[in-house]
Amino acid sequence: MSAIGLYARATPGFDARVEHSLAVLREAAQAHAGRIVQATSLGAEDMVITDLIARHRLAIAVGTLETGMLHAQTVALIDRIRERYGLAVEVYRPDPEVALRFVKTHGERAMYQSVALRKDCCGLRKVEPLGRMLAGRSAWVTGLRREQSNARAVVPFLDTEDAERVKVNPLADWSWADVWHYIASHDVPYNPLHDEFMPSIGCAPCTRAIAVGEDFRAGRWWWEDQDLKECGLHVKEDDPAAATEAPQASMLAMPLDETLGAHR
Ligand code: SF4
Numbered sequence: 001m002s003a004i005g006l007y008a009r010a011t012p013g014f015d016a017r018v019e020h021s022l023a024v025l026r027e028a029a030q031a032h033a034g035r036i037v038q039a040t041s042l043g044a045e046d047m048v049i050t051d052l053i054a055r056h057r058l059a060i061a062v063g064t065l066e067t068g069m070l071h072a073q074t075v076a077l078i079d080r081i082r083e084r085y086g087l088a089v090e091v092y093r094p095d096p097e098v099a100l101r102f103v104k105t106h107g108e109r110a111m112y113q114s115v116a117l118r119k120d121c122c123g124l125r126k127v128e129p130l131g132r133m134l135a136g137r138s139a140w141v142t143g144l145r146r147e148q149s150n151a152r153a154v155v156p157f158l159d160t161e162d163a164e165r166v167k168v169n170p171l172a173d174w175s176w177a178d179v180w181h182y183i184a185s186h187d188v189p190y191n192p193l194h195d196e197f198m199p200s201i202g203c204a205p206c207t208r209a210i211a212v213g214e215d216f217r218a219g220r221w222w223w224e225d226q227d228l229k230e231c232g233l234h235v236k237e238d239d240p241a242a243a244t245e246a247p248q249a250s251m252l253a254m255p256l257d258e259t260l261g262a263h264r
Helices: 003-007 014-031 044-055 072-085 096-106 115-134 176-186 192-196
Strands: 036-040 061-065 089-092 139-141 166-168
Touching: 003 176, 014 044, 014 139, 014 166, 014 176, 036 044, 036 115, 044 072, 044 176, 061 115, 072 089, 072 192, 089 115, 096 115
Parallel strands: 036 061, 036 139, 061 089, 139 166
Antiparallel strands: none
């Protein structure tokens, strides 16, 4: 069954949530004109946000991190966004020399050797390129949702904790069913790997399919202690647990068997 068949469900208040998300994005685009970017992981939530930006012609740039380790299906979404929406996606890659040196020194499977090496890999492939994406920008848009994890249960629509830059989370109050209901009703392009029991898709070496009954996040950095899952993109210095994954890494912890009765 496809991800749409598994997860999409119309629930009360859906239209109001969409309208509110749009209002949040519209206000942010006006308040940060020319200085706002959507940092898309190309995951389901972020594809919804890109659709909202394109559909309503919001002046928000779209940027992504091409780590050099993504699945071909994920990379293909960059062109699909361009073709479907006519949006020029900014692509940020790691410094090739730094990446090469890291692989030469530690090997291609360094992320499995230790948490420190895995974080170093995330640092050079994600955190440093993200810094370039955000340079000169006063706001960024993410697909964080409160439902994704306990640490994100209080995600605000506008996170102003960083004095330098506002984080805009327009889908903060959306459910996983909402995300897929929007994708289904607006024919939003999405990663076909979502149809292969990969609700959370990151770099290829660090993502696996999940089994029935497993937490949606179980397929990310599955060999590590849950408390150590962190790539640094959403780290809050006083709350390490708040940054347990990349933007696309977490989904609603809902056993697959509970979703089987969901409809489009
Ligand atoms: S998710 Fe895995 S492959 Fe990707 S940057 Fe982090 S450690 Fe490296």
